Amino acid sequence: xxxxxxxxxxxxxxxxxxxxxxxxxxxxxxxxxxxxxxxxxxxxxxxxxxxxxxxxxxxxxxxxxxxxxxxxxxxxxxxxxxxxxxxxxxxxxxxxxxxxxxxxxxxxxxxxxxxxxxxxxxxxxxxxxxxxxxxxxxxxxxxxxxxxxxxxxxxxxxxxxxxxxxxxxxxxxxxxxxxxxx
Amino acid sequence: xxxxxxxxxxxxxxxxxxxxxxxxxxxxxxxxxxxxxxxxxxxxxxxxxxxxxxxxxxxxxxxxxxxxxxxxxxxxxxxxxxxxxxxxxxxxxxxxxxxxxxxxxxxxxxxxxxxxxxxxxxxxxxxxxxxxxxxxxxxxxxxxxxxxxxxxxxxxxxxxxxxxxxxxxxxxxxxxxxxxxxxxxxxxxxxxxxxxxxxxxxxxxxxxxxxxxxxxxxxxxxxxxxxxxxxxxxxxxxxxxxxxxxxxxxxxxxxxxxxxxxxxxxxxxxxxxxxxxxxxxxxxxxxxxxxxxxxxxxxxxxxxxxxxxxxxxxxxxxxxxxxxxxxxxxxxxxxxxxxxxxxxxx
Numbered sequence: 001x002x003x004x005x006x007x008x009x010x011x012x013x014x015x016x017x018x019x020x021x022x023x024x025x026x027x028x029x030x031x032x033x034x035x036x037x038x039x040x041x042x043x044x045x046x047x048x049x050x051x052x053x054x055x056x057x058x059x060x061x062x063x064x065x066x067x068x069x070x071x072x073x074x075x076x077x078x079x080x081x082x083x084x085x086x087x088x089x090x091x092x093x094x095x096x097x098x099x100x101x102x103x104x105x106x107x108x109x110x111x112x113x114x115x116x117x118x119x120x121x122x123x124x125x126x127x128x129x130x131x132x133x134x135x136x137x138x139x140x141x142x143x144x145x146x147x148x149x150x151x152x153x154x155x156x157x158x159x160x161x162x163x164x165x166x167x168x169x170x171x172x173x174x175x176x177x178x179x180x181x182x
Numbered sequence: 183x184x185x186x187x188x189x190x191x192x193x194x195x196x197x198x199x200x201x202x203x204x205x206x207x208x209x210x211x212x213x214x215x216x217x218x219x220x221x222x223x224x225x226x227x228x229x230x231x232x233x234x235x236x237x238x239x240x241x242x243x244x245x246x247x248x249x250x251x252x253x254x255x256x257x258x259x260x261x262x263x264x265x266x267x268x269x270x271x272x273x274x275x276x277x278x279x280x281x282x283x284x285x286x287x288x289x290x291x292x293x294x295x296x297x298x299x300x301x302x303x304x305x306x307x308x309x310x311x312x313x314x315x316x317x318x319x320x321x322x323x324x325x326x327x328x329x330x331x332x333x334x335x336x337x338x339x340x341x342x343x344x345x346x347x348x349x350x351x352x353x354x355x356x357x358x359x360x361x362x363x364x365x366x367x368x369x370x371x372x373x374x375x376x377x378x379x380x381x382x383x384x385x386x387x388x389x390x391x392x393x394x395x396x397x398x399x400x401x402x403x404x405x406x407x408x409x410x411x412x413x414x415x416x417x418x419x420x421x422x423x424x425x426x427x428x429x430x431x432x433x434x435x436x437x438x439x440x441x442x443x444x445x446x447x448x449x450x451x452x453x454x455x456x457x458x459x460x461x462x463x464x465x466x467x468x469x470x471x472x473x474x475x476x477x478x479x480x481x482x483x484x485x486x487x488x489x490x491x492x493x494x495x496x497x498x499x500x501x502x503x504x505x506x507x508x509x510x511x512x513x514x515x516x517x518x519x520x521x522x523x524x525x526x527x528x
Binding site for chain 1: 188189246247248249252253255256258259261263264265266267270369370371372373445522523526527
């Protein structure tokens, strides 16, 4: 069975924010909100410093806490469509419990509509055979999206070649974003 | 570190009112089942307050939603793993139950007043008759009843039994709703400040203590008993609150100590109240004003230290204790709701 994941190489990230722009344009994300974020940390001791940028977004967890706490079934995992964590905005009543339950703070609240929203792995583009907008636009190819159960995909090849880590595994979420660490 | 909080004052007030409703009905049920004349004021007041607080709290909860008009979706779906889903069903059950329970304790003069509006007049007048309590004093003002088989002698037998059964059920239902307000926060691992069962225990005992404070203040408005009655009732509320407030204090201590023995995420989260932005409110507002000072005052009164004080002074102390408990209970929820949202899994 297909198992979709994103493999990220943070060392390649230039913090150009093209992924945020592409995502915002593609998904009509409200001003001031983002579906993908860029966490910046400094390494070293002054004045010998370097910057590291860590791209982040929804990890599309297998055991998603947001889905567990949702009282109306609005947050769900689309088991037939690739196992992504999705939001049925018809069913969302805007209680924001999912936002508190997400250890990655990957969700945002759309005040205007009164519902919570987040990354969908550009589900609508995948259906047309396209890659997620952030993946397509990234100039340094930080993000690679694909089926890691299929050994021929680029994502699976990267997973074979490199050591990767998942974020906050201790939270018991079973995330599907893999960060290259070597 | 501090960012915009998704849950604000409406959730804080809801958790507080939910706790007050739960505590009130629990104390009322206990008061009723003991069948002692001096508990009847507690039974009535608690029963009348419970649906009001639960109603106001639930209203706030709905109003806080992004799409309040869609709140019915909570009831077309059950997710047993979601505390909010189960809690919504609990709240509905509690609202219906507590309304019926309140009717069995509705003061006869209120029932007669409502009967004037020509709506269910017959039923209300009957209720007024059935809810007429046994008079505790004879004509010269001496107390004639102590332990009573039936505090409401005009009630038909089935109605008395119904009232007893409802009072009995009020106790577990009160515990369930009181605990639920804490589980709502405690059941999400992403916020280490909340993620311990102790939050549920703490909220339950804080709710019981706050409800006792509320009854201290409000019972005299709902029940006119003899002076002896009032003294006994005050004494029992005092004893009850001493227990609640002690348990509350001895949940807060292990809550903090255990956190220091836990993972780094929890240790960091606990800095919110150990040097972080909520330190002053927590230690001065919640612990000192809401727990320690009332505890000392109640202890002093319990051992008779205030007996020689003039009436006005002891009344002043009673009101002060009750207000401090109520303020402390609110601040506890304020600190927890906000501090928790500032913490995250490392």
